[in-house]
Amino acid sequence: MTPSTSQAKKKVAPIVAVNDFVVKFANVNGSGSASANALFAKSIFRMGVPTTPRNIFPSNIQGLPTWYEVRISEQGYTARRAGGVDIMVSVNPQSMADDVREVRPGGYFVYDNTRPLDIRLLRRDVNYLAIPLTEITNNNYSDARLRQLFKNVIYVGAMAAMLDIDMDILEQLIAEQFAGKKKLIEPNCNALRLGYDAAKNLHSCPIGLKVEKRDLIGNRILMSGNTACGLGAVYAGATVAAWYPITPSTSVAEAYEKYASSLRIDADTGRKNYVVIQAEDELAAMGMVIGASWNGARAFTATSGPGVSLMTEFLGLAYFAEVPAVLVNVQRAGPSTGMPTRTQQSDILSTVYASHGDTRHVVLIPSTPKECFDLTASAFDIAERLQTPVIVLTDLDIGMNDGLSEPLEWDDDRVYDRGKVLAADELDALDKFGRYLDVDGDAITARTLPGTHPEKGAFFTRGTSRDEYATYTEKGDAYERNMQRLLRKWHGASAYLPEPVVKGSGSAIGLIHFGTSAAAVYEAMDTLTENGMQTDSLQLLSVPFHDEVAEFIKQHETVFVVEQNRDAQMRTVLVNELEIDPAKLQSVLNYDGSPLAADTVCSQVQQALGNRQMVAGD
Amino acid sequence: MSYLKPNFRHPQLPKNGLDLTRSSYEGLISTLCAGCGHDSISAAVIQACWELDLEPHRIAKVSGIGCSSKSPTYFLNKSHGFNSVHGRMPSVATGANVANHELTYIGVSGDGDSASIGMGQFAHVVRRNLNMLYLVENNGCYGLTKGQDSATADEGSKSRTGNENPFENIDLVGVALEIGATFVARSFSGDKEQLVPLMKAAISHRGFALIDVISPCVTFNNHHGSTKSYDYTREHVQTGSIIDFVPPREEITAQYDAGESMQLDLHDGSSLSLQKAQPNHDPTSRRSATEALLDSRENNQILTGLIYIDAQEPDFHEVMQLNDAPLNSLQQDQLCPGNEKLRSINNVFR
Numbered sequence: 001m002t003p004s005t006s007q008a009k010k011k012v013a014p015i016v017a018v019n020d021f022v023v024k025f026a027n028v029n030g031s032g033s034a035s036a037n038a039l040f041a042k043s044i045f046r047m048g049v050p051t052t053p054r055n056i057f058p059s060n061i062q063g064l065p066t067w068y069e070v071r072i073s074e075q076g077y078t079a080r081r082a083g084g085v086d087i088m089v090s091v092n093p094q095s096m097a098d099d100v101r102e103v104r105p106g107g108y109f110v111y112d113n114t115r116p117l118d119i120r121l122l123r124r125d126v127n128y129l130a131i132p133l134t135e136i137t138n139n140n141y142s143d144a145r146l147r148q149l150f151k152n153v154i155y156v157g158a159m160a161a162m163l164d165i166d167m168d169i170l171e172q173l174i175a176e177q178f179a180g181k182k183k184l185i186e187p188n189c190n191a192l193r194l195g196y197d198a199a200k201n202l203h204s205c206p207i208g209l210k211v212e213k214r215d216l217i218g219n220r221i222l223m224s225g226n227t228a229c230g231l232g233a234v235y236a237g238a239t240v241a242a243w244y245p246i247t248p249s250t251s252v253a254e255a256y257e258k259y260a261s262s263l264r265i266d267a268d269t270g271r272k273n274y275v276v277i278q279a280e281d282e283l284a285a286m287g288m289v290i291g292a293s294w295n296g297a298r299a300f301t302a303t304s305g306p307g308v309s310l311m312t313e314f315l316g317l318a319y320f321a322e323v324p325a326v327l328v329n330v331q332r333a334g335p336s337t338g339m340p341t342r343t344q345q346s347d348i349l350s351t352v353y354a355s356h357g358d359t360r361h362v363v364l365i366p367s368t369p370k371e372c373f374d375l376t377a378s379a380f381d382i383a384e385r386l387q388t389p390v391i392v393l394t395d396l397d398i399g400m401n402d403g404l405s406e407p408l409e410w411d412d413d414r415v416y417d418r419g420k421v422l423a424a425d426e427l428d429a430l431d432k433f434g435r436y437l438d439v440d441g442d443a444i445t446a447r448t449l450p451g452t453h454p455e456k457g458a459f460f461t462r463g464t465s466r467d468e469y470a471t472y473t474e475k476g477d478a479y480e481r482n483m484q485r486l487l488r489k490w491h492g493a494s495a496y497l498p499e500p501v502v503k504g505s506g507s508a509i510g511l512i513h514f515g516t517s518a519a520a521v522y523e524a525m526d527t528l529t530e531n532g533m534q535t536d537s538l539q540l541l542s543v544p545f546h547d548e549v550a551e552f553i554k555q556h557e558t559v560f561v562v563e564q565n566r567d568a569q570m571r572t573v574l575v576n577e578l579e580i581d582p583a584k585l586q587s588v589l590n591y592d593g594s595p596l597a598a599d600t601v602c603s604q605v606q607q608a609l610g611n612r613q614m615v616a617g618d
Numbered sequence: 619m620s621y622l623k624p625n626f627r628h629p630q631l632p633k634n635g636l637d638l639t640r641s642s643y644e645g646l647i648s649t650l651c652a653g654c655g656h657d658s659i660s661a662a663v664i665q666a667c668w669e670l671d672l673e674p675h676r677i678a679k680v681s682g683i684g685c686s687s688k689s690p691t692y693f694l695n696k697s698h699g700f701n702s703v704h705g706r707m708p709s710v711a712t713g714a715n716v717a718n719h720e721l722t723y724i725g726v727s728g729d730g731d732s733a734s735i736g737m738g739q740f741a742h743v744v745r746r747n748l749n750m751l752y753l754v755e756n757n758g759c760y761g762l763t764k765g766q767d768s769a770t771a772d773e774g775s776k777s778r779t780g781n782e783n784p785f786e787n788i789d790l791v792g793v794a795l796e797i798g799a800t801f802v803a804r805s806f807s808g809d810k811e812q813l814v815p816l817m818k819a820a821i822s823h824r825g826f827a828l829i830d831v832i833s834p835c836v837t838f839n840n841h842h843g844s845t846k847s848y849d850y851t852r853e854h855v856q857t858g859s860i861i862d863f864v865p866p867r868e869e870i871t872a873q874y875d876a877g878e879s880m881q882l883d884l885h886d887g888s889s890l891s892l893q894k895a896q897p898n899h900d901p902t903s904r905r906s907a908t909e910a911l912l913d914s915r916e917n918n919q920i921l922t923g924l925i926y927i928d929a930q931e932p933d934f935h936e937v938m939q940l941n942d943a944p945l946n947s948l949q950q951d952q953l954c955p956g957n958e959k960l961r962s963i964n965n966v967f968r
Contacts, residue, residue, distance in 0.1 A: 046968075221967035231963065237953035239945040240716055242709075259963075263955040271941040273948055275716045280742040284709035287702065287739070291713025294700055295678070295721075296946035299713060313703050407964040410957040416950050449946065450678045450698035450714070451721050458675060460691055462701040472691070 012106040012125040016208040019074035021086035030062030036152030037068040065095035079520035082597035150191040157195025164206035225398035228369040230255025232376030240299035242288035248396035249330035252302035282307035286314040296449040300326035316355025324383035330399040342593030343396035348569035367518035369405035384419035420446040435470040443489035497542035504536025510556030514540040524601035635671035655807030655833030666817035682707040686728030686755035705736025708743035718944040723750035729770035757835035758846035765838030776843030801827035818863040824885035858923030
């Protein structure tokens, strides 16, 4: 619930909180605020307090309003918190009216009083903290660009005073940020101090909100999911990345290139042991991935919903021709261009069942940056083992925001699973090679790579029907046999996929969730427990489903599927894949483009159960 | 079905440098219509690869969708092939090529596959200068869907139903010249004498090599009024430069009159001995090649032969600075940076 602007509101006692509040910065897009805001979030993280920053940005390069919301939570909650913010730092006059409205009763509104505040923006239940930001900036800097940049650092300094953030940590962070450009350290620290001193002089600091040092971070990291996906691809040995720019997935390919360009240069020749191809479109990107995978390189692409739509013809071919491929789909709000800078989980159906004909695709769904790394790396093993496309399904919220995560880890004893690929000597040992002949009974057939053997193993890869020896045929029985084998492969796939995570202890209510809904669901479960309602949860990490999923649904009287789309798409997949009675699955849905909040889960669950009880009591 | 292949072969069939007869380069029996130009092109591919002493299994065939794209089944049975998606062969070829640049890539496409649905990918594979032979089997119509005009059908050319095509045609040779192709040629499926040496030169060229082959559709586009029929093509062919392909380490023996011939060295050590048919057409000049093409068009002729070549331009592998070891040959220890490195990466995010 967003507080209204009603000026008739009574004066409310200022919010007092330590390590449990939400700060929001209202900025102008393209004004250089991102690095200052990140500096702010990182300083609290360094103070040992769980911190979750989120960019809320428009589809725009410069000029429109953009926000940076930081949730500070000693309990470790990382989901977006609904119901307004505790302190708003207003640096953008355009959005000031909305920004004032968003402050919780008793909250704080930090603003630039170089020019007087519009009296209509005054709320009696909000505490106004004036800082003459523009005046300080103009008095200290003459260059326009410097004014703009240092203004951002100045307000971070002011916040440090107001929230009692350790200045040494901030200065240390600045030193690290400009390690390569040392002459920038001093001016940035000066700007920080200007803001800090101004706030100290003008206000009683700290204000009611305060950050206190804790030791709650451990060895966790603050990383974006896209960075983790890119790193996962590097560690998995991907050598070919083909992609087309699209928000919010662009930084996956960029992260891959960044790390590959330092970790994958041949020591002897100085040349690249990887290639990044910016393709002409998503169709071509997927074609390149399939061509490279067909030829034995680990290849991947990253895209978002509209890109997946363009790739679907190729995805169907890869499914049918059994060519491995890895695709990272960072979902955004659709359809079409929709809200490209807002988050959703609305590509479930278009991903699981992408393409024409009978197709089903293996999908992996991470909920943290560490899972982004792990599942992207595993995707290559799974794709080559199953010889099929594997889609890592994330979303903008996890992809583009820095999230609190366990550190990334790689087991040095781990060996890539390159699947069934016959070498020349193995071909020699065969009487006759059958590309689509199920020799082992696991529905997975051996493939060969071009150039392997002078006489044996060559075959024609095609989307047209063929027999077990890859010979073209339109005979119905051959087609059916093949499709049945592909279905058996699908049903056996879960053996290679990450298992769902089940929490709870025998409650009658179960919550099924996946991806970025996890944080909100776990927080909601705590709240529901406090309100006397015990719930269990199951986090899906992959499709097709393990037996535990059907079991969980059977064991719980009431099951909610929590998802961030309008049409309850995962519920549809559950019903379809597990042949569940649809009446058994209720929905908790959030699709306004903002990340799911625990409040939404609680209220929809409580409402559904309350309604049912009322019906039962009639 | 064109013909049935005999199992018995004459024991004294000629052999190439690898001790292989042409039969080692053949494919399955064609299922195209009897007399289809595409089958002549398949035969030329077989001849060219055999003459070049290429190991059949070190060749990869890629194609899109259409009559043309079926044809890789009909040659090089010991090579892997990929009959991919309509108009998307260039992307599959690009992926395959970066995974292993050591194979020879032969792409087969058609006029619908390249000039309509695949125009975008065609343009971009040209730009990338991907090292491959790109054959367009150009018959001006859609065969598999029974004879609709394609984008390469000439304006005014009559379809099977007698309707005149009202639209300007897309000449892939002109497009390729405009956007930076490094080897551009045109030929005619009925002229094996010209086609085979062109193919050999195209395969030896390091970079993207386009051969637009006029390949009449005997079933749907071989009638009076069509500008892609056997008769029309034979009557309007204007033979451009005639080339003789000289393999590496062989001497050039052919003699041409000074001023009308030139020798071009290719990257793999082979060379082209080139006899100019038009004195003003210098195939090493993009401007001159473009003018020759425009001249022939104005004269209602079909310019064939090697139209343009730039043997120096770096190919995609080189531009991307890829290692010599093919990407698909790299092992886990060369690819995975290990946990120690990951620990230091984690530290940057704290």
